[in-house]
Amino acid sequence: MTRTGRIVTYTALILGALITLFPYYWLVVMASNTTADIYASPPTWTFGGQFFHNIAQVFARIDFFGSLLNTLIVAIVTTLLVLFFDSLAAFTFAKYRFPGSNVLFGIVLATFVVPTQLSAIPQFTIMAHLGWVGDLKALIIPAAANAFGIFWMRQYAQTAVPDELLEAARMDGCGFFRTYLTIALPVLRPALAFLGIFTFVNAWNDYLWPLVVLVDSNHVTLQVALSQLNGIYVKDYSVVMAGTLVAIVPLIIVFLFGARHFIRNIAAGALKG
Amino acid sequence: MATLTRVPDPVRSRAPRQRKRWKYLPHYLAVSPFFVLFAVFGLYPVLYSLFLAMQRWDGVGPMKFVGLSNFQFLVADPTFWDAMGNTLIIWVLSTIPMTALALLIAVGLHSSIRFKGVFRVAYFLPNVTSVVAMSLVFGSIFSSEFGILNWFFGLVGIDPVSWLTDPWAIRVAISIMIVWRWVGYNAIIFLAGLQALPTDVYEAARVDGAGPVRTFLRITLPLLRPVLLFSVVMSAISGLQIFTESQVLLGNRGGPDEAGLTMVLYFYDQSFVHSDFGYGAAIAWGIFVVVVLFAILNWRLIQRPGFLKAGR
Numbered sequence: 356m357t358r359t360g361r362i363v364t365y366t367a368l369i370l371g372a373l374i375t376l377f378p379y380y381w382l383v384v385m386a387s388n389t390t391a392d393i394y395a396s397p398p399t400w401t402f403g404g405q406f407f408h409n410i411a412q413v414f415a416r417i418d419f420f421g422s423l424l425n426t427l428i429v430a431i432v433t434t435l436l437v438l439f440f441d442s443l444a445a446f447t448f449a450k451y452r453f454p455g456s457n458v459l460f461g462i463v464l465a466t467f468v469v470p471t472q473l474s475a476i477p478q479f480t481i482m483a484h485l486g487w488v489g490d491l492k493a494l495i496i497p498a499a500a501n502a503f504g505i506f507w508m509r510q511y512a513q514t515a516v517p518d519e520l521l522e523a524a525r526m527d528g529c530g531f532f533r534t535y536l537t538i539a540l541p542v543l544r545p546a547l548a549f550l551g552i553f554t555f556v557n558a559w560n561d562y563l564w565p566l567v568v569l570v571d572s573n574h575v576t577l578q579v580a581l582s583q584l585n586g587i588y589v590k591d592y593s594v595v596m597a598g599t600l601v602a603i604v605p606l607i608i609v610f611l612f613g614a615r616h617f618i619r620n621i622a623a624g625a626l627k628g
Numbered sequence: 629m630a631t632l633t634r635v636p637d638p639v640r641s642r643a644p645r646q647r648k649r650w651k652y653l654p655h656y657l658a659v660s661p662f663f664v665l666f667a668v669f670g671l672y673p674v675l676y677s678l679f680l681a682m683q684r685w686d687g688v689g690p691m692k693f694v695g696l697s698n699f700q701f702l703v704a705d706p707t708f709w710d711a712m713g714n715t716l717i718i719w720v721l722s723t724i725p726m727t728a729l730a731l732l733i734a735v736g737l738h739s740s741i742r743f744k745g746v747f748r749v750a751y752f753l754p755n756v757t758s759v760v761a762m763s764l765v766f767g768s769i770f771s772s773e774f775g776i777l778n779w780f781f782g783l784v785g786i787d788p789v790s791w792l793t794d795p796w797a798i799r800v801a802i803s804i805m806i807v808w809r810w811v812g813y814n815a816i817i818f819l820a821g822l823q824a825l826p827t828d829v830y831e832a833a834r835v836d837g838a839g840p841v842r843t844f845l846r847i848t849l850p851l852l853r854p855v856l857l858f859s860v861v862m863s864a865i866s867g868l869q870i871f872t873e874s875q876v877l878l879g880n881r882g883g884p885d886e887a888g889l890t891m892v893l894y895f896y897d898q899s900f901v902h903s904d905f906g907y908g909a910a911i912a913w914g915i916f917v918v919v920v921l922f923a924i925l926n927w928r929l930i931q932r933p934g935f936l937k938a939g940r
Contacts (some may be wrong), residue, residue, distance in 0.1 A: 361741070368736045371729075372750040375812065378765045379753075381776060385768060394774040415798030421662070440661040447658040454652065459659060466666055470919065472869070472895055472912045475671030476680060476905050481673070497669040500662040531654035560758045562872050563892075567900050578760040582876055585764055592768050599761045610756045614749045621752075621813070625858055 375578040382493040409597035422580035430558040441504030451513035549620040680909035698910035711894040719867040721803035734818035751812030763876035795887035821855030
């Protein structure tokens with residue numbers, strides 16, 4: 356690349372990254388100043404010292420820690436269930452042939468086309484029958500296994516789990532579930548890491564279904580709580596932003612933890628698809 | 629993919645019939661959780677929603693069978709058509725700039741520069757950040773009187789825009805949020821596509837004296853077609869389901885003139901705000917049909933031989 360080309364490329368990429376990251380910067384500025392500072396002209400550009408005052412108002416007005424705890428429970432339990440059920444099914448489909456296995460896997464693929472809003476109203480009525488409206492189970496149980504994870508992990512397991520190892524395990528008299536636990540699971544760890552972060556992020560950020568099924572309850576998730584906070588403090592940005600900031604930080608930390616690996620897998624999955 | 633050798637079955641040859649019947653039990657158990665959950669929370673609801681779409685029901689009282697009248701009403705419902713129009717407008721306003729920007733970023737990241745990993749993480753971050761949270765942040769950025777964007781416009785001599793009250797500005801504002809959220813994701817996918825391209829064609833192009841722009845238009849773009857196809861079809865499916873940005877920013881009716889009322893927001897409003905479960909189910913089926921038709925249309929358009937010249 357020529358010198359000019361290099362300068363143009365760097366400038367464009369840095370400018371793009373700054374624009375991309377600006378909302379985060381602005382969020383911190385707003386969360387750490389007073390609303391009057393935000394409304395000032397010219398606006399305040401620097402971090403202020405009001406954050407703890409703002410966040411105290413958030414805690415006073417909504418059950419922030421309660422909804423944080425609810426979100427953590429939903430995200431962690433959903434992720435663990437998905438990892439277990441999806442990897443077990445994926446390993447089975449990848450490495451064993453049994454009567455109907457191809458048809459069953461075809462059905463897994465076919466479920467991709469079922470759109471979520473088609474099932475939303477009946478799901479709500481099911482939850483009402485079960486008495487789960489307002490209960491975190493309504494978020495966790497329907498999401499406990501999914502077609503994407505099975506499909507994606509099956510591809511990984513086909514090449515990652517060596518047939519010789521399975522054969523050796525069989526010779527040793529190792530049963531099916533023990534083979535899964537002792538041989539497949541350790542080999543599948545990188546795939547589990549990706550699917551884990553993917554599931555956790557989606558569970559953490561989910562909005563429409565929690566909004567519907569946790570309606571009028573004290574058990575809401577962070578996303579619903581944020582939306583309620585916005586309704587209470589219509590024009591008091593700094594308070595809303597303090598809550599917003601605290602709500603996104605945990606997830607950003609989780610993401611940065613495995614970002615490189617995660618991004619590589621997203622790209623690889625799209626190319627295969 | 630599926631040609632890998634499977635583990636031969638241990639007991640097939642020597643097991644008596646009785647044992648054979650039970651020997652696959654662990655395998656069926658292993659795959660069963662997904663099927664049980666799908667039957668209860670996927671298949672049954674879809675069938676039931678077809679039934680519901682032929683009822684009048686508020687979710688509490690008795691159901692009343694009304695045949696196809698919900699669908700007849702849907703086809704004639706101007707609000708549904710407006711919602712569909714808004715959704716398609718927002719899709720066009722977001723997908724075209726997003727694809728172009730993502731391509732530029734991908735090409736930039738594909739060149740020999742440093743800190744690629746940092747750039748990738750920075751561009752990807754919006755995709756994993758809560759839409760509710762960032763809709764609130766953008767709400768303040770777009771605020772008519774106090775928003776930082778209008779303040780910036782004032783600096784460079786542009787009149788302030790009523791981002792959250794003017795119908796067209798509302799759609800542009802939502803589109804900007806969608807671009808912000810998805811541009812990095814698509815750039816990462818395009819980048820992976822670029823990295824998978826064969827290098828020998830580029831050698832040949834250089835020998836032939838083709839410049840960088842010509843090489844990009846005549847070689848890179850056509851070779852990237854499968855990746856572009858994936859990206860556009862995915863954005864057709866997810867872009868027509870826009871909900872959160874509108875609902876958080878503008879409320880359940882999509883703001884002034886219902887300019888930000890999308891199809892899924894209308895579905896939510898009718899079903900869960902107005903408890904009109906029968907009509908809500910009909911809207912859901914309407915959305916399903918629109919999404920399928922639109923995805924097929926996009927697929928056909930981009931797959932057409934003439935779409936990107938000189939495709940292999």
